[in-house]
Amino acid sequence: MTVKTQMSIGETMIKKIAVLAAAFAFTSAASAATGMAKIKGTADGSTIDGTVKFEDTPKGLKVTAEFTGLPPGDHGFHIHENGLCDDAGKAAGSHYNPVKTPHGDVVKDGIHKAHAGDMGNITAGADGKASLEVVIPKVKLGGGDYTVGGRAVILHEKKDDFGQPVGNAGGRIGCGVIVFTAQ
Numbered sequence: 001m002t003v004k005t006q007m008s009i010g011e012t013m014i015k016k017i018a019v020l021a022a023a024f025a026f027t028s029a030a031s032a033a034t035g036m037a038k039i040k041g042t043a044d045g046s047t048i049d050g051t052v053k054f055e056d057t058p059k060g061l062k063v064t065a066e067f068t069g070l071p072p073g074d075h076g077f078h079i080h081e082n083g084l085c086d087d088a089g090k091a092a093g094s095h096y097n098p099v100k101t102p103h104g105d106v107v108k109d110g111i112h113k114a115h116a117g118d119m120g121n122i123t124a125g126a127d128g129k130a131s132l133e134v135v136i137p138k139v140k141l142g143g144g145d146y147t148v149g150g151r152a153v154i155l156h157e158k159k160d161d162f163g164q165p166v167g168n169a170g171g172r173i174g175c176g177v178i179v180f181t182a183q
């Protein structure tokens with residue numbers, strides 16, 4: 001009887017370990033870093049409100065943005081180097097540019113031909129709504145050489161025309177800092 005009881009305790013433990021191992025494997029597989037930036041207007045009384053979500057994927061950093069309250073038209077949309085929005089967004093510094101390239105379109109041309117933060121434009125309709133989904137190759141939220149966690153997302157007054165040095169997109173009408181939601 002004693003032996004049988006011990007066996008059954010042993011089996012129960014093995015089953016528990018198996019369940020824990022399966023749970024750990026699932027957690028590991030689902031542990032790609034994710035992040036978010038809440039974008040607010042830099043001017044008093046601004047109607048700009050945005051949520052930008054970030055996710056590390058095998059193809060690069062997936063960026064999904066949703067905005068309301070924007071002036072209709074195209075607006076330059078970049079990751080800037082500092083995680084600060086003070087002084088009407090100026091504290092965010094310049095475009096995140098770890099490879100020291102000219103300004104461009106990183107989604108299309110990659111980090112060796114554009115600043116890693118050059119996501120191009122986001123286009124608002126007459127209703128002030130805009131959405132965008134892009135993947136930035138070789139860039140990650142955290143870990144590796146090119147990381148954007150803790151930096152700022154800037155939305156510009158005007159269209160990024162991909163001219164030098166920073167796309168002629170004018171003032172910084174929206175800003176938010178990228179925070180990790182899972183690591």
Ligand SMILES: [Cu+2]
Pocket residue numbers: 076077078079080095154156
């Ligand atoms: Cu910018």
Ligand SMILES: [Zn+2]
Pocket residue numbers: 078095102103104115117118165166167
């Ligand atoms: Zn740039």
